[in-house]
Amino acid sequence: MMSNNITGKVVVITGASSGLGEAAARHLAAEGAKVVLGARRADRLGALVSEITSAGGEALAVATDVTVLADVQALVDAAVETFGRIDVLINNAGLMPLSPIESLKVDEWDRMIDVNIRGVLHGIAAALPHMKTQKSGQIITTSSVAGHLVFPASAVYSGTKYAVRAICEGLRQEVKPYNIRTTTLCPGAVKTELLDHISDVEVKAANSDYVGQVGIPANSFARMAAFAIGQPEDVDVNEIIFRPTAQLL
Template identity: 55%
Template sequence: MTLTKTVIITGASSGMGAATAELLAASGMKIMLAARREDRLQQLTERIRQAGGIANYHVTDVTSLEQMQALAAATLDTYGQIDVMINNAGIMPISFIRKLKVDDWDRMIDVNIKGVLYGIAAVYPHMEARKEGHIINFSSIAGHVTFPTSAVYSATKHAVRIITEGLRIESRPDQHIRATLISPGAVQTELYKTVTDEEVVPAMDALGSAEWKQLDAQEIANIIKFAIEQPASTTINEIIVRPTSQSL
């Protein structure tokens, strides 16, 4: 299926964001890549273009409302509209609460919660005026369950669930703004590299073991594409996706 939608993807420099960008571009969508690492964005933009896709990028820090608004403005200047906003950027420096890693707590709140809110704020006026749009937010299986070391991270991802549900129930039928929540389990990404608690790092290293195989980022990209491809009359409100071998 070929769709001529314009899509913004935050956290697009690696992992699920990059995989989603390449898949959606290959499906005919116009992509605006957003992240802080310009070298990665340049490389991904070039790969997409060489494969025949349409992509541009805008260096963006999701913790800044002004930069997120500039991202939306750049997308409108480049493509003329915004059909889909994928708030994918996130960090996961999990730790035991007793370690009092307050700086990590603050960073998770800023990126995982404020980043999503700023993404919504940046695109909502345009979608409201057009009476059309699709906002896709990333939670996590940790937004549904809590385990030792995940308390603050789980809290931020649960907040994204509530924000997404609030967006859904507040949208009037005539606005045609769809809200989708994606909650992945263990995925092979750079997310685990944000962990700073020395007691937790060994557990992160074990996630790729044969007993608990992680999902590939491409598998999450396929799910996002599925949600976007639904007709305007249908919204995939929430998807939880785990590796088959993951019990939590």
Template identity: 55%
Template sequence: MTKDKVIIMTGASSGIGEETALLLSQKGAKLVLAARREDKLKELAQKIHDQGGEAIYKTTDVTSSEEMDALAKYAYDTYGKIDVIVNNAGLMPLSLLHKRKIKEWDQMIDVNIKGVLYGVGAVLPYMREMKSGHIINISSVAGHEIAPGSSVYSATKFAVRAITEGLRMEESVSNNIRATIISPGAVSTALTETITDEDVKPSIDDVYNGAIKADSIARTIAFAIEEPEDVAVNEIIIRPTNQEW
């Protein structure tokens, strides 16, 4: 059941995060929205309220452990518990290694790996105390397959899978904390807009011509949450039917 669950959603200002927040709120969840763009968060929270749902928000940079800790505290102080966190914030500025786009490498490592770790670390004390919880981390098909230009991005998404599986082994049996990896393929979001390597972007654009809508990922996340607490949906790959890799 999703009703009355307190769910933290990072990367909530657009794309998968926004669609998932809207769907979960319709199912009765209490959303704690996080992203860097306050105007988008405010707009989404208002939309949820207008539709009869419940949501609060806090501008948060996931690359700051202090800000992620503050987000978790805000959720707990407001609602008295944290049932779920969806670590959704991510970047995908694909590039060939010889281009040495070091700033982009660092950004991906900071957001895609550290952001997930900080999210996990922020909620674990509350979930361990409660002996219950659910941590959902968004990986990618690139966390299963590597293509030219995806080396660093794939490395970050492989890391997300490793972190989540380690989390499951450490916390699921002893503290009843479920761990789920969601690995989307091409999804119609703004993710590809950060690609600056012109030798890579055309091939990615071809893949994304057949992209599925973000609400498909939202339904997948909702499915994992709605399974009974004694059932752990550990990993799902979801991609367009016509996506080869």
């Protein structure tokens, strides 16, 4: 049988309690990966672990707040202690409380910077030492179409998603000596819980209408992650942008 280059890999996923991360966990476990799931809502992670293990897969959950470096280190360390290594980190946790800058929702800006940027850096800090020692690994980060363009009320969110693209391109160049692959995934509108945290009523309504109309299922992201992981080890898929066929910008 041809290897899918996913079976047996230890894959750590942040933001695995809903949306894209949850779909990736389910899909990669079905492809034979050992998935290690991080997010704050431990009950949701526990239910997903039960579902995956009942289906014959291997999964582990660790309650994790990605803004706390020690939490992310504990998540990665649990993967290494339980399964012996970490092959893939999917730096996926994020939030998108869109609003116009003049609304000055500074707390929400800070929160996006903490989770979307600092959380990704914590993931890199936790995984890189192990991957350097192994001389193999793959760091996947969820950016966005909003990491390539700015739309009304997206200035700060887009800023965080541009930032992680820059960080991951720098990482890509620097980890050549260690045989580590780096992949940035940039989804367009996907139906998840992402819009739930928009506090601006009008912005939330406009985005909910749009995503409701054109949004595609979270499994689309899971297939992109599987494609990037499943390539032969000498092939590094650096970035994938994907949108609903119906999405204009």
